[in-house]
Amino acid sequence: MTDYVGRFAPSPSGPLHAGSLAAALASWLDARAQRGRWLLRIEDVDTPRTVPGAAERIMMQLRELGLHWDGEVVWQSRRGAAYQQAFDALAAQGRVYGCGCTRREIADSALRGPAAPGADGERPYPGTCRHGLPPGRQARAWRVRMPEGVERYTDRWLGPQEQDVAQAVGDIAIRRADGLWAYQLAVVVDDAAQGVTDVVRGADLLGSTARQRVLGRLLGLPPLRYLHVPLVMDPVSGLKLSKQNGAPPIDTAAPLAALESAWRALGFAPQEAHDVPDFLARATETWARRFPLP
Structure with missing residues (x-):
């Protein structure tokens, strides 16, 4: 081993x-x-x-x-207790803030902003609540202030990668408006807890890698190696095979x-x-x- x-x-x-x-x-x-x-x-x-x-x-x-x-x-x-512990650690750094924006408001603000959408159509959070909730608003979700700077790493399949997370993504949500823990926080915490050294996954998650690396660094966690494999596409629709697109289950017979x-x-x-x-x-x-x- x-x-x-x-x-x-x-x-x-x-x-x-x-x-x-x-x-x-x-x-x-x-x-x-x-x-x-x-x-x-x-x-x-x-x-x-x-x-x-x-x-x-x-x-x-x-x-x-x-x-x-x-x-x-x-x-x-x-594993809610582990996610809460990570949340508290980020809050102790002064990086967590409440966001009162609805999804529609975020989408509308992003469309009016200067930043172009990412490769997957994602638009950055414009920072509406970064310096405090607007009057009369309550926090719906909780976000982490992303540090400035370009995150660089080498993907073992796709080669050198870089992203300015603060500019391309904005402050990421770590607890959602419905009260659930966000995937981006959970995956970082769980990979560290399980001692994961290498992440091999589909290229549809390539866009999450830089922000997960930044979040891990803010939590004092060691960096991981990544390898993103090509997606399997539906030959008829041209879309990525997924459960949402009705991909049939594997025939294990x-x-x-x-x-x-x-x-x-x-x-x-x-x-x-x-x-x-x-x-x-x-x-x-x-x-x-x-x-x-x-």
Whole structure:
């Protein structure tokens, strides 16, 4: 075993589909190629989107595909005290403030502002409540003042990356208007608590990386390595395969075919394996050659 610790962190809003399997496979292979640990975390902090039984089905699918995890499963919905502790630490630095803006007001203010939207259409929070709530308003959400400066890092698949989080994103919400903890805070706190060293996930989350690195630094946490894999796209609609877009669940009755399909979606040539263990062994060797750690 090495000091490498990876993780797969699905949201239980539905079963694994081709897109989420590609991300899971890449994460599993990276951990096994480094002789490290691969953890499973259920990101159910967004309780309104949680589908009853989805987490259990995801775990069953992973087992049937031969993607076994190490240690206990972590559930975000049970970690509120840890998120509160991080919130309090940021508040003690004077970085947390209440925001009374509605989503519509934020969108309208951003449209009137000078900043251009990001690659995913996201517009930065304009800082309306940064220096205090407007008269007659109460805090709906809680935000963290982002420090100025460009965040730079190297993605192990995509190469050098940089983002001025304060300009491109603005002050990020860490507790939402509905009272739930925000994903951006939860993922940073949980990765640190689990000792994660490497995050392998879909490229749709690339835009979250710089802000998560900044938030981790504000909390005094060590930086992680990142590898963002290509998204699996629907050949008909051209949209990213997702539960929201009606992507069908993985057919685990044919596990080798499902794994081969995910492997090809990641841009690799077929392994011509005889069974699942043979496929995973061959794929691990190929991955280790393609993505050695620095």
